Amino acid sequence: MTSADLIGRRPAPSASHPVATSPLPVRRVPGWWRDASAALLWAVLLYVTVLWVLGGGASDLGSVAGVLTSSGRLTGLLASALLLVQVFLMARVPWFEQAWGQGGLARLHRTVGFTSFNLLWAHILLITLGYAAASPQGLWGTVVDLVVDCPGMLLAVAGTVALCLVVATSVRRARARLRYESWHLIHLYGYLGAGLVLPHQLWTGQEFLTSAFATAFWWGLYAAAAGAVLAFRVALPLWRSLRAPLVVGSVRPEGPAATTVTVTGPGVGRLRVQPGQFLVWRFRDGPGWTRGHPYSVSAAPGGAGLRLTASHVGDGSAHLAVLRRGTRVLVEGPYGRLHPGVRTRRKVLLMGAGIGIAPLRALLEALPQDPGDVTVVQRASSRDGLLLADEIRDLAAERGARHVVVEGRRLPGRSSWLPAQAAHLSDVEALRELVPDVAEHDVFLCGAPAWMEAARQAALDCGVPPAHIHLERFAY
Secondary structure, three states: OOHHHOEOOOOOOOOOOOOOOOOOOOOOOOOHHHHHHHHHHHHHHHHHHHHHHHOOOHHHOOOHHHHHHHHHHHHHHHHHHHHHHHHHHHOOOHHHHHHHHHHHHHHHHHHHHHHHHHHHHHHHHHHHHHHHHOOOOHHHHHHHHHHHHOOOHHHHHHHHHHHHHHHHOOOHHHHHOOOHHHHHHHHOHHHHHHHHHOHHHHHHOHHHHOOHHHHHHHHHHHHHHHHHHHHHHHHHHHHHHHHOOEEEEEEEEOOOOEEEEEEEOOOHHHOOOOOOOEEEEEEOOOOOOOOOEEEEEOOOOEOOEEEEEEEOOOHHHHHHHHOOOOOEEEEEEEEOOOOHHHOOOOEEEEEEEHHHHHHHHHHHHHOOOOOOOEEEEEEEOOHHHOOOHHHHHHHHHHHOOEEEEEEOOEOOOOOOOOEHHHOOOOHHHHHHHHOOOHHHEEEEEEOOHHHHHHHHHHHHHOOOOHHHEEEOOOOO
């Protein structure tokens, strides 16, 4: 088979799509940022355990009540630390976000969140059983006494209910039934839950009160988490958006079910967006404008404006088509690791499916490259789904890259990045046919989660090391 067996007819060029070919300066992401942040997380958990030991936790294990109560204190401390780490991860601190990327942070966020929640319930059960074992009031009397008489416990109960709501809607099956906007609103209760659950430990927790070091550590941890949220989720986005206003400069349809929006204004140049990154956008044009929507830039950022392209897959993205020129825009970001700064090799393969081609189009425009260095594989179910294909073709021709279009309906009954007409090929065979030396490439992927996972596995099976595969998972 030749690559022509997979290639669909390319659209004709369009004069309405300008092509810029001046590479932008590349800002590298130091590899040690990720290792240092992971080490910091483990150091926090280790120090929490040390504080438990110094507070008499290990010496209290001489009786059944002592084992239950002391173990309950330890699980509570670890749950509190992880809950604060969770809040910190939600704050989108630039260094952590650049180190892990959207997909990495999402996985870490999920792991830390469910671990913290499980430890929280272990803390509740162990403490309750431990106090009941040492009290003549019995189990239910102890429960009432803890909730009613202990300082901050009523707040902790309310916070636990809020966290249960967040966790319940984070389970994949429940999450799939919710719109992103609804899920995001519910998820904000995580801040409320953390704020309500933690104070009782400050007022009554033994490990919080035994020494000045312990008190300073916990207050410092709380201050770091709260300060990160206020600084990076509230103050910084507002400052960036308000000090130099951003407005909608133009809106145009991109095929039958997608829209391209260009945002202009004096603040564009100050955002320091790298090609391929995404921002959280809020368009102030009526009810619902406070809900943010993550869209990648679809062209290399320039002084004249930022361009985003989105498919109409929800209320927010469909609304882009009716935006008016001059609408004020608020932004958070830039975010994500799908940019030239993570590149590690001279040769690059850009693989995008559907609207996932948008950030890769920006990468193609901005990557420093010699002729033959870059290959773009664009996957679409139909000709109407070949978004930005004419721009990509023109860019590829001007920059000496290769543009391959893989068109056709998905392959039924098999997890694959290929269309149905390529069913006689394995994913690895097809990828090696299109890019014989793929093992020598950096591979950038963007598309639907299942498609990306299939493409990622094909690249791995072709010999591409995991460190040279870069992708961004936007599924919530």
